[in-house]
Amino acid sequence: MSGITVTTNETATPSAPRKRKRPNQNTYPIAWSEVKEIDPHGRTREVIVIEDTPPPTPHSPTTSIRSAVFNTSSSYIPPIRTRAQAAAAAVNTASMSAAAPPTRKRKREQQEDGEVTGSHVKRAYVPNATAPTSFPSGSAATAPTDEAAKTPGSSQASTKAPSCDDKEGHYIVAVDDVIYDRYRTVRLLGQGTFGKVVEAVDTHTGRSVAVKIIRAIPKYRDASKIEVRVLNKLKERDPLNKHNCIHLLDWFDHRNHICLVSELLGICVYDFLKDNDFQPFSRRHIHAFAKQLLDSVAFLHDLRLVHTDLKPENILLVDSTYTNAPLSPYQKGSRNGPPKTKRILRSTAIRLIDFGSATFEDEYHSTVVSTRHYRAPEIILGLGWSYPCDAFSLGCILVEFFTGVALFQTHDNLEHLAMMENVMGKLPERFARAGAKSKPEFFKEGAKLDWPKAKATRQSKKDVRATKSLAEIIPPIHGDPSSRAFLDLVKQLLTFDPAQRITVRDALSHPYFTLHEPLDP
Structure with a gap:
């Protein structure tokens, strides 16, 4: 298998500012296929074989010329790459034609104890603080459900589901995302160190509920299992909820996130x-x-x-x-201010x-x-x-x-x-x-x-x-x-x-x- 080069859209002018551009429509298509081979230890592994493409025209205005790829005589010199690098380049280039919008930055969480500002205390959210009531649709959270991914013979089972987590282990929530094939998300209610709380509709009953989605981090998963144990005990001993503790309606493990379903209440x-x-x-x-x-x-x-x-x-x-x-009168504050x-x-x-x-x-x-x-x-x-x-x-x-x-x-x-x-x-x-x-x-x-x-x-x-x-x-x-x-x-x-x-x-x-x-x- 021979090497390959991938054309890019960068400008040759070194002083030009870097900007995100649409992928060039004149780049050469890349042909590749999946094969299995046996390594020196006798183990079978899947690899991606990428076919060579013809060298770009040296005078083409749509092609950037790099000394690492073309020499001064414009003859084609295949770059030295590992198979993994070539595979990654192929996948990245193939995905450029359907480039996703840039991800939104997420604010860092506040410290556990919060900080004092003036006469008020600013504390970290736990767990129902006011939060944005909408969020972007079409995120990775709309990936196949657990059940669909495990269904033999399905088209989804043959491909790996995209990640539904951000870099901190929080579940990426999207409008109308269906969690566990049952709970359709409506809006984000809040986010804390433990995870997120979303409003959702139980598609089996039509009832609005709150779903607490725990971060995919071992210590938070372990703590949530303890919470499930406690909540089950409370519900068992107080089925009519005379003592006003939150009641657990359902819980499950969804893509490595423990989810706790409870009644939908007001703000804290x-x-x-x-x-x-x-x-x-x-x-x-x-x-x-x-x-x-x-x-x-x-x-x-x-x-x-x-x-x-x-x-x-x-x-x-x-x-x-x-x-x-x-x-x-003694509470109104400024005499000249509005009532x-x-x-x-x-x-x-x-x-x-x-x-x-x-x-x-x-x-x-x-x-x-x-x-x-x-x-x-x-x-x-x-x-x-x-x-x-x-x-x-x-x-x-x-x-x-x-x-x-x-x-x-x-x-x-x-x-x-x-x-x-x-x-x-x-x-x-x-x-x-x-x-x-x-x-x-x-x-x-x-x-x-x-x-x-x-x-x-x-x-x-x-x-x-x-x-x-x-x-x-x-x-x-x-x-x-x-x-x-x-x-x-x-x-x-x-x-x-x-x-x-x-x-x-x-x-x-x-x-x-x-x-x-x-x-x-």
Whole structure:
């Protein structure tokens, strides 16, 4: 088999800028065929045999002249190539006539803990953050389904299906892509480190569903299988979904992507806060949210499960429709600005989601769990964790519902602990001594928190000083006893020592839930 040259469309002028051009119509066709041969070790392999083409005319205006291919006398000199290189060149040239449009760049994912900007916290999406509602059609995701690719004798079975993944292992989603021969995609709902969530229509039932498509990376696949196990357990123990945890409708492995199908819900609570200009929820709505969340988590704890990643992003609204109401005078801000309104939810029904990090009490506990802003002090101090870490996260969430912004806006462990002392009071002595043994770098003599360190920045010191106590954050309202009860409940959830922290089950019996619903200001 002899070598081959492939004509190109490059200009001979070295100073001309490089531009993408359409393939030249005057290039010579390439003839090739597939054959089988036996290598020196006696193994059979398939190879592509490419036939020689006649040399291009040296004076042809459509042919670029390269010294590596033609000498000065214009005689044809076959380039030295391996068989693999020749095969690749043939395939690439053959595909030029149907060149695909350039791929769109994808934004890099945000860091796990996010970053603080101004008075708000920007966090990574997990898993139902607002995202573009449309995406390009005709992507590689429209390749043959698993079943079609395995069907003997089909034309699809004889060719390798194109990749349906991007370079980071995310499934490439396209409009009207049919997943697993059943779920037709409608739009992208969101994307996170775990994968993507899409809205789809179940072609068997006509029902709209959400499909969580896990990245084709071993650690995410393994975590998703744990989540499937947990979700099946929840559905088995609560078939009527009285405890408001997401229900798994179906799951399967589609082209190396674990897919979880669930009911289609509204946006997450964090997105609603963000779209509402981080204005807090009404006291009546906080009361309703608190009761549902405590009940959901108590149900998990009864099953000996710790969620470990409670946060507003993992709480979905069943119905995210709302009405607009004018702000009270003290909330309007600029006197000369246009009148502002506040979004009021029509329904406070919610669902707890994302059980990818949920852990059974008697199984392995990783050292660090929870998203930074909702992480309990015992986790920061490396003292181990259990059910109480969920209670602490719920306390942080309830304060965020009340103020509109995260309680602890930090990314440094020592700074985080210093903020906790400002909010919750000094570390109890017994708990501080245990922390000093585990993390001596955070303490000084006498088991006192070593803050501020000499290397602490001015901004860091300023942020800690600006952190208010719970009594300042949740001031009592005259004539509304539930406001004092709410403060007491949050204090008990945000207790330093997990052994002294109120359990989620006991929190459901707190006077906050036995009094009349709180009044709105």
